[in-house]
Amino acid sequence: MRAWLGGLSFTASLTVRSAIYAAIIMVIQFSQSGEIIAGLPLETSSQNFWSGFIISAVISVLMNLGFGIANIIGPRALLNFISGRYHTPVEEKRFVLFVDIAGSTGLAERLGGIAIHRLLDRTFRLLTVAVVDHRGEVLNYVGDEVIVTWPERGGAIDCRPLRCFVAMRDELSRASSQFEREFGAAPRIRGSLHFGPVIVGEIGDVKRAIVFNGDVMNTAARPEELSRNVDGGFLASRAAMERFSSAPPFAVRDLGRLPIRGRADGIDVVGIDAQPLPNLALA
DSSP, X not given: OHHHHHTSOHHHHHHHHHHHHHHHHHHHHHHTHHHHHHTOOOOOOHHHHHHHHHHHHXXXXXXXXXXXXXXXXXXXXXXXXXXXXXXXXXXXXXXXXEEEEEXXXXXXXXXXXXXXXXXXXXHHHHHHHHHHHTTOEEEEEETTEEEEEEEHHHHHGXXXXXXXXXXXXXXXXXXXXXXXXXXXXXXXXXXEEEEEEEEEEEEOSTTOEEEEEXXXXXXXXXXXXXXXXXXTXXXXXXXXXXXXXXXXXXXXXXXXXXXXXXXXEEEEEEEEEEEEOTTOOOO
């Protein structure tokens, strides 16, 4: 049902969700289950019934409106705007995961603009499932790329960024036959992970946004360019690997120092295998 609601416009989704809530509220109000559970005398006045229903229905619409807005800009971003956490720029240490759709240029030429947009939308919706499961935060969608971040403490737990990337691949693998039927091709991803200090703050006026700046953001994107030439299609910096609070759940291959654009000294990276090590259960 989540996928179906996601395919509706904002107004249509708000209407359907509110109608579902209203129907549930109607049943609860009519059955007076709250009074029965609390051991209170049952109401006999229809006026009390309708006043209670209207108040509950209005609250449900406002709640769904809030959920809808949070879904557009991101729950954490909305909370940060309300709390003013990043109204003044701050420095935070973060894991930054770049995930790119492999071969998207060729797919765009073959499918056309509208079809490739639908494919990217469907792909990013699937990838978001893994992001939510592993407590990540979608920072931005840039063309055929999605950027995901974790605060140092949250990302270090159980190697969440690594698990998230592999879970993304699993989601796409399970949906591959559906993609093949609809688009004639199943998307594949490659990615890179880095860790370090970033500057986080609000920017803009009419369209205000919370942005991440710093060398870590630039450096994190560079290994992703190299990942297309690496078995497994994924690179993680040594700086990111050293911040995890437990051993990686996948076999790690030390690839040494690789030259990257924009850094004369290069960067130390590792690759991972897709299969988990024995006796390590995925979160």
